[in-house]
Amino acid sequence: MNETLKVDRRDAKLALAHIYVAFIALALGGLAGLLQTLVRSGKFTLPANISYYTILTTHGVLLGLVLTTFFIIGFQFAAVSRTAGTFSDRVRFWGWIGFWLMTIGTAMTAFFILIGEASVLYTFYAPLQAHPGFYLGLTLVVVGSWISGFAIFAHYARWKKEHPSQVSPLLTFMAVVNMVLWLVCSLGVAATVLIQLLPWSLGLVDRINVLVSRTLFWYFGHPLVYFWLLPAYMIWYAIIPKIIGGKIFSDSLARLSFILFLFFSIPVGFHHQLMEPGVEPFWKYVQVVLTFMVAIPSLMTAFAMFATFEMYGRSKGATGLFGWLRKLPWGDARFFAPFVGMLFFIPAGAGGLVNASHQLNQVVHNTIWVTGHFHLTLATTVVLTFFGAAYWLIPHLSGRVMTKAMNRLAIIQTIVWAIGMAFMSGSMHFAGLLGAPRRSAFSTYGNSPQALEWIPYQIAQAVGGTILFIGIILVLVIVTNLAFFAPKGETEFPVGEVAETAERTPLAMENWKLLISITVALILIAYTIPFIDMIQNAPPGSKGYKLW
C-alpha cells in the first residue's frame, strides 16, 4: 500500500459513481434554480400548478445537500486512494454500501418532495411537517455518508499502522479532518430527525419542541458549510500548487488551518439564530465570538495561496510587486476556475462577517442578502473549485484526457459563471439591503411602494440566473465529454510537494484524542447552558402543520 500515482481502477469506479450523481443533481437543481429566478422576476408563472416552494425545496436539497455531499465524498475517496494507497476490498465494499444508502436516500427524499408531500425547504423547520419518507430519506443520506467516513478512517488507520512515526499524506489528513467534522456535526441533525421529527411525523408523539429542533439543526447547519468549503481548501492547498508548477507553501500551516476549522466551525450555530426568541443574548454573543475565530484559518489560507502564487512567479523570473501575476497559467481551466472562485471568496467572507454581527444581522436576517451571500461562498467559490477539480479528476478516473477545445470551453464556462453570479448575487445583496425577503415567491405585498422597489433587482436576478443556467449546460457538456467521449489517455492526478524551505510537520498534529477533546470541549462550552435552558423553560410543544 504505497503511494501510487494513479488511482486504482476499482477505487476510481467508486469515486466516479459519486461524481455522476453529483452532476445529475446539478442538472436538476440548476433547472429548479432557473425557474425560481424567473418566477421572482414577476414575468413568469409556473405551469400546471407547480408550487414555487416545491421547486425551491428541490433546488436546496439537490444542490445544497446532494451535489455537495456526493462530490465531496467521491473526491475524497479518490484523494485518499491516490495519496494513502489503494483501498482494501473491505474499505471499498463499505464505500459502495455508503454510496447506495446515500443514493437510495436521495431518490426517496426527491420523490416525496416532487409529489408535494415535503415542501418544507431544505431546512425542514418544525412544526411544518413533511411525510415521514422525506425524513427517512435524509436519514439514509446521512447514515450512508457516515459509513463512507468510517471507511476513510479505517484506511487512514491502516496507513498510520504501516508507517509508524510518519506524518500522513496531506490530502489524506485533510479528508480525515473533514469527515471528523462531518460526523461530529451531523450527530445534531441525526438527533433531531431520529428523536424528534420522525416519531412526530409518524404520529408516535403528538408534539415537538420547535426551538430544540432548530438548535440541533443549526448545530449541524453551519459546520455543514465548512464541510463544503474544506474540500475546496484541499484543492487550493495541496493540488493547485502542483497544477501551476509550484510548491506547497507550508504543510504544517495547512494542517493547522484545518485543525482550527475543526475547532471553530461547530460551536457557532447561534449566529443563524440571532433573531430568535428563547436564547439569552449572552450566549448568542459567545457564539458570535467563536464565529469570528473561524475567519482566522481562512485568512491563513488566503496568505498561503498568494504566497504559493508569488513564489512560483518569482521562480520563473518575475520582478516587481505584481509581476508574478503574469506568470500564472491563466489558460489552464484547472487553475483558472478555482482562482476565480478564490477571488469571489473575498466579498463572500466579508459578507459573512456582516451576517455574524448582531446589529448588522438585524438588517439582513432572512432577506435575500443571505441568499446572495451563500451563492458567493458555496455556489461560486466552492462550486467553481469543484468544477476546476472535475477537469482533471474525471479524466484521471475515466482514463481519458481533456482536449484543448474542452479546456477552452471550461475557461468560457468560468467566465460565464462569474458574470452570471455577479448579476444574480450582486442584485440579491442590494435587494436584501432594501428588505426583500429570501425564500418567497413573487409578491408586491399589496402594492407596497417598498416592495415595488425590489422588482428591477429581481429582474437582474433572473438575467443572472439565466446566464448561470447556460454555465450549467456548458459544464455538463464538458463533464459528459470527459467521462465518456474524450480521447483515451493518461491524465495526471496532481498532488503538490512541499517547498524545500518549509519546516517538518510536527507529529502532534495527528493527536486525534487531543483534537477531538478540544472540539467537544468548545461545543460543550457554547451549548450546554443555553440548551438546558431551552429544555427546562420549554413552552408547550407544537403539533404538525401541512400548510402547502
Place this chain on the structure above:
Amino acid sequence: MHIHKYEKIWLIFGIGSLFIFLTIVGVSAFAKGNQPPSGLTTIDPEKVDQTPPFNKPGLVKTGDNEYQLNMVASAFSYTPAQVEIPKGAKVTINVTTKDVIHGFEVVGTNINMMVEPGYVNSFTKTFDKTGEYTILCNEYCGAGHHMMTARIKVVD
C-alpha cells in the same frame, strides 16, 4: 512552528481587525443595549387568543409617548393587519404565533424577528419619521407565505 514574517504581519492585522469588530458589536450590544430580539416569555401556542395581551391584539398606550404593539401571526396573516402609530412614539412590539414559525420584518427598519410557537419575541423602536411601512413574513411558512403582510402607518 515557524511562521513567515509577512504571514505574521498579515495575521496580526487580520486577527486585530476581527477583535476590533467584536469589540464594536459587543459594546453596542451590552453597553448600549442593542441586543438582538431574544424574548424569553413563553406562551401556549394553542391558547394565544385567550392569553393577554394577545386576546386583544393592537396598539396600547403604556406611558407618556410609550406604547405596546401586540401582534399575532398565523398562516398567512398578521392581526391587526393595519396599525397607526403616532410620530415619535416609542413602541415595544410583542409578537407571537398561533401555528408555525413566521418572520416579522418591518421593511426599511431594524425590526426583524423570528416568531416561533411557544415564545413571545419583542423589540423596541422609536418611530421618528411619518410614512407607511410594510410588515412582511420573511420565514417560509407555507403556500401563502409571500402573501403574509401588514402595514404600519406613522402619522403626525
